[in-house]
Amino acid sequence: MTATESRVEYEPVIGLEVHVELATATKLFCGCANEFGAEPNTNVCPVCLGLPGSLPVLNERAVEFALRVGEAFQFTVPASSIFHRKNYFYPDMPKNFQTSQFDQPICADGTLVVDGTPVGIERAHLEEDTGKSMHVGGSGRIHGADHSLVDYNRAGVPLMEIVSRPEIHSAEQARAYVSELRSVLEAIGVSDVKMEEGSMRVDANVSIRPVGQEKFGTRAEIKNMNSLRSLGRAVAYEIERQRELLEAGERVVQETRHWDENDGRTHSMRSKEEAYDYRFFPEPDLVPVAPTDALREKVHAEMPELPAARRARLVEEWGINEHDADVLVADAGLANYAEAAVVAGAPGKDVVNWVTGEVLGFLNETGLAVGALPLAPDGLAELVGLVADGTISRSQAKDVLRECLEEPKRPKAVVAERGLAQVSDEGALGATLDGILAANATTVDEYRAGDDKVKKKKRGFLMGEAMKALKGQGNPQLLNRLLDEKLSA
Amino acid sequence: MTAREIAAQVRSGERSAREIVDEHLVSIELLEPEIHACNLILVEEARAQADAVDAARARGDELGPLAGVPIALKDNLCTHHVPTTCSSRILADWRPPYDATVVTKLREAGAVFVAKTNLDEFAMGSSTENSAFGPTHNPWDVTRVPGGSSGGSAAAVAAGYAPLALGSDTGGSIRQPAALCGVVGVKPTYGRVSRYGLVAFASSLDQIGPFASDVEDAALLLETMWGHDPCDSTSIDSTPEPIRPALLDGVEGLRVGIIDELAGPDGFQPEVLAALDRATTVLEAAGAKVDHVGVPSAAYGLSAYYLIAPAEASSNLARYDGVRYGLRVPADGVAEMNAATRDVGFGAEVKRRIMLGTYALSAGYYDAYYGQAQRVRTLIIRDFERAYEQFDVLLSPTSPTTAFPLGAKAGDPLAMYLSDVCTIPTNLAGAPAMSIPAGLDAEGLPIGIQVLAPVLGEAVMFRAAAALERGLEFTARPKLLEAR
Amino acid sequence: MAHRITHEDVLHVANLARLALTEREVDEFTVQLGAILEHAAQVEALDTEGVPPTAHPLPLVNVLRADVLRPGVDRDEILAAAPEAEQHRFRVPRILAEDEA
Ligand SMILES: [Mg+2]
Numbered sequence A: 001m002t003a004t005e006s007r008v009e010y011e012p013v014i015g016l017e018v019h020v021e022l023a024t025a026t027k028l029f030c031g032c033a034n035e036f037g038a039e040p041n042t043n044v045c046p047v048c049l050g051l052p053g054s055l056p057v058l059n060e061r062a063v064e065f066a067l068r069v070g071e072a073f074q075f076t077v078p079a080s081s082i083f084h085r086k087n088y089f090y091p092d093m094p095k096n097f098q099t100s101q102f103d104q105p106i107c108a109d110g111t112l113v114v115d116g117t118p119v120g121i122e123r124a125h126l127e128e129d130t131g132k133s134m135h136v137g138g139s140g141r142i143h144g145a146d147h148s149l150v151d152y153n154r155a156g157v158p159l160m161e162i163v164s165r166p167e168i169h170s171a172e173q174a175r176a177y178v179s180e181l182r183s184v185l186e187a188i189g190v191s192d193v194k195m196e197e198g199s200m201r202v203d204a205n206v207s208i209r210p211v212g213q214e215k216f217g218t219r220a221e222i223k224n225m226n227s228l229r230s231l232g233r234a235v236a237y238e239i240e241r242q243r244e245l246l247e248a249g250e251r252v253v254q255e256t257r258h259w260d261e262n263d264g265r266t267h268s269m270r271s272k273e274e275a276y277d278y279r280f281f282p283e284p285d286l287v288p289v290a291p292t293d294a295l296r297e298k299v300h301a302e303m304p305e306l307p308a309a310r311r312a313r314l315v316e317e318w319g320i321n322e323h324d325a326d327v328l329v330a331d332a333g334l335a336n337y338a339e340a341a342v343v344a345g346a347p348g349k350d351v352v353n354w355v356t357g358e359v360l361g362f363l364n365e366t367g368l369a370v371g372a373l374p375l376a377p378d379g380l381a382e383l384v385g386l387v388a389d390g391t392i393s394r395s396q397a398k399d400v401l402r403e404c405l406e407e408p409k410r411p412k413a414v415v416a417e418r419g420l421a422q423v424s425d426e427g428a429l430g431a432t433l434d435g436i437l438a439a440n441a442t443t444v445d446e447y448r449a450g451d452d453k454v455k456k457k458k459r460g461f462l463m464g465e466a467m468k469a470l471k472g473q474g475n476p477q478l479l480n481r482l483l484d485e486k487l488s489a
Numbered sequence B: 001m002t003a004r005e006i007a008a009q010v011r012s013g014e015r016s017a018r019e020i021v022d023e024h025l026v027s028i029e030l031l032e033p034e035i036h037a038c039n040l041i042l043v044e045e046a047r048a049q050a051d052a053v054d055a056a057r058a059r060g061d062e063l064g065p066l067a068g069v070p071i072a073l074k075d076n077l078c079t080h081h082v083p084t085t086c087s088s089r090i091l092a093d094w095r096p097p098y099d100a101t102v103v104t105k106l107r108e109a110g111a112v113f114v115a116k117t118n119l120d121e122f123a124m125g126s127s128t129e130n131s132a133f134g135p136t137h138n139p140w141d142v143t144r145v146p147g148g149s150s151g152g153s154a155a156a157v158a159a160g161y162a163p164l165a166l167g168s169d170t171g172g173s174i175r176q177p178a179a180l181c182g183v184v185g186v187k188p189t190y191g192r193v194s195r196y197g198l199v200a201f202a203s204s205l206d207q208i209g210p211f212a213s214d215v216e217d218a219a220l221l222l223e224t225m226w227g228h229d230p231c232d233s234t235s236i237d238s239t240p241e242p243i244r245p246a247l248l249d250g251v252e253g254l255r256v257g258i259i260d261e262l263a264g265p266d267g268f269q270p271e272v273l274a275a276l277d278r279a280t281t282v283l284e285a286a287g288a289k290v291d292h293v294g295v296p297s298a299a300y301g302l303s304a305y306y307l308i309a310p311a312e313a314s315s316n317l318a319r320y321d322g323v324r325y326g327l328r329v330p331a332d333g334v335a336e337m338n339a340a341t342r343d344v345g346f347g348a349e350v351k352r353r354i355m356l357g358t359y360a361l362s363a364g365y366y367d368a369y370y371g372q373a374q375r376v377r378t379l380i381i382r383d384f385e386r387a388y389e390q391f392d393v394l395l396s397p398t399s400p401t402t403a404f405p406l407g408a409k410a411g412d413p414l415a416m417y418l419s420d421v422c423t424i425p426t427n428l429a430g431a432p433a434m435s436i437p438a439g440l441d442a443e444g445l446p447i448g449i450q451v452l453a454p455v456l457g458e459a460v461m462f463r464a465a466a467a468l469e470r471g472l473e474f475t476a477r478p479k480l481l482e483a484r
Numbered sequence C: 001m002a003h004r005i006t007h008e009d010v011l012h013v014a015n016l017a018r019l020a021l022t023e024r025e026v027d028e029f030t031v032q033l034g035a036i037l038e039h040a041a042q043v044e045a046l047d048t049e050g051v052p053p054t055a056h057p058l059p060l061v062n063v064l065r066a067d068v069l070r071p072g073v074d075r076d077e078i079l080a081a082a083p084e085a086e087q088h089r090f091r092v093p094r095i096l097a098e099d100e101a
């Protein structure tokens, strides 16, 4: 093999399957609470436990959410969609079949624009979640465990499975796709999209092929990535692993691989040789879903603004840059907070500076959600106003904001408490300046005689003396103007 | 005594509900060793329910339409805290934490539950021999089967355990045992009676229905339990047209079709065909216009059924895995535990159907088997629709033969399946049908005639059945009862 | 016509259906299922070109439930009915084969 031959360029081909738990009040087919973190087996009933004789009835809200997803990603929502049973045995699954949509999903053929590039979405369908197993003994992992304990609280929670086309070509793009998908799902209010809590789960089908080759390479399915960061790392690792295999003249095996966050690698999950045979057939206990025009119109009318449109609007209306708009809108809660502050009277640009700076920094530092902040959006507007009218300086405002983020206090109250209000009274400032100029007559003379460089230096000294005398609370703009007037007099 | 008579006596105070239930419990105790219709006799529960009815009456409360009427429930209907076994080892000790919707409705109507009745395991069978707790015997001849799968409920009504019973009918499991036990049995339109709490066999075919000793009692029970149930997605959301007001309106001008494909001569006992002729004569005498009609695809009903029902069953019965309730046979590893539990917990017929259904759904065969059977189902529906353009009701034998001896078909599943050839097509079509007794054969065994009607056609079906009942004048009783 | 069911097919199906069949049962089912399927295969002979399948006998659509909480069942009662429970959960033997989750 020559050196040129071994330098084949590979193109990664990535398809993503995203499962999101819908934020309904109840499960997909029964009235049990859809709630994270409840005591084990407390949100269960005959239906979601698969007790003999029980029957499913579809949650109306889950259908509405599916239609919102349909709108948000420009899916085709067919006149009728149906549920199938996917049959396989697993102790997490009370009926030993999963009620899911198969060849007639509620959403088909959609698109998501990721950083300007459209990525096709093959389908999005409704299905029920499984219960959760806890493995006892061994390392707490499934392998080597002594036995397992099953909690069915999550069994029957509504999921949407959103399957992209294999049109993603890098780990960064995979990450950006999921990030944008998450923003959209959050914006339309159908899920709380928490990868860490498992309400959003991503599986990646990764393969690589020589650039220019039409045929797909053999793919591996990567599971167990529970943050955007691990998604990016896992896909990048897998691309590299496959490239090394191919470059060494070996083959990629079609298999499921498990991402291990600790060692930063994907590991083969040895599965039984036998292919799965799910024996899909139409669920006889449910009837087709045929969204009426009235329902479609209702969902359409209730559609909130999508992130892309929101970013464009904020750039236009507030005059902020694209990057700030991206940062703000990536978190719908943060963007809502900023918009509320603007409604309360603060200019958008100022609000965005504070929100993407100090506020976001505080949230990242503390891990708090924006909804948990003690400072209401109109409080932030109040702070912006205090800077704008010269009551406090920007650097004072930082301290005030910090206090208001840590404790439930209003900015004006903190300013008053700390005696921070700037001296903006012209008479008082003028008197202070007169005293300083008199006490530093030599400097004043040197200023008047000096060139620009000297002038700047002497002026700076006098200004500093004045501020010192005012304990830093002099209104700087006003003070500057008065000083210039007095020096040129 | 009919349910109507009992309800009237209780309402008037002529007899107490307690007195009536005790009387029925005595007959059950007496006959049960020979018949074995029950998996469980609800002595305490029945007395408590009866006492509650008497107390309500004493208070002057409004009494329900079935106040004080003893009823036997097929043991695949969920009863709160009362064992519901489906005659299977796998559920032998299971007590549901809830009542089936029909059970709730009957409780509210004041009915008194006297027994959970035997059935073919998970309602799979036509003889009630496939029960983990032993077969039920036909009260007309205890060496013979009562039919199935609701054989326990049919035998219970035939033997006077209760004037009413509930069964479930997936391919004839109410009508065929009703025919073999000489009682009335009704499969309503699919979706008329809630399936919530009926342990599923084949979901797209299962319907709960009444057994009674006469047509009017069957109508009373059906009217008490039908109607929309929000817990069953396949429940019909409309108020049914009542049956009883028109029950005695007669059949003058009614167009009645005899289904050629379901009337022999192959495999049909001549006395059964003779009873069909008698029924024809009776209806004509009452003013009906009777003619022959072809329902060509009905001949394929059995084949389609034995693909569809096992396929759905294989999935419905996957939940019996030893994890959440019922039997567990310990093993190392959860898959091994599932398989061991299911091997011990299920009887041969259930395993056979699970195997059949799993195969019919598996990759590569779906289209040839399940898919094709679903298309045949469409053809059957169309053929029936065409027939009902010319006829108001259709007629056929309920079962090709009268009750066969216990064990006669045990080794030949296919022969057993053939005993449902007349009843299966209506399950596939989702339409109602009922069996009424039409006489005895030479050996003194009852013969049933089936009246079929279009979807939602219960009122006209019952009207024709009532006219037949009046004309056929079937009054025979099992010798076992006369001996008492 | 679908092919005649073999001994291996029966073993494969038993595995899918989680039934631990004895060798005798496998032999019996091979014969019996063969006969039943042969009879059932009559449906294959029918011309169903262009005939849509019927999954459900009634033309119902959109049977939906309002997204409203309903009381469930008592945990103690449910766990008391379980073959084995531990820490308020259903206990199962170890999961040996890696199945789809
Ligand atoms: Mg899925």
Ligand SMILES: [Zn+2]
Binding pocket: A027, A030, A031, A032, A043, A044, A045, A046, A047, A048, A049, A156, C072
């Ligand atoms: Zn539930």
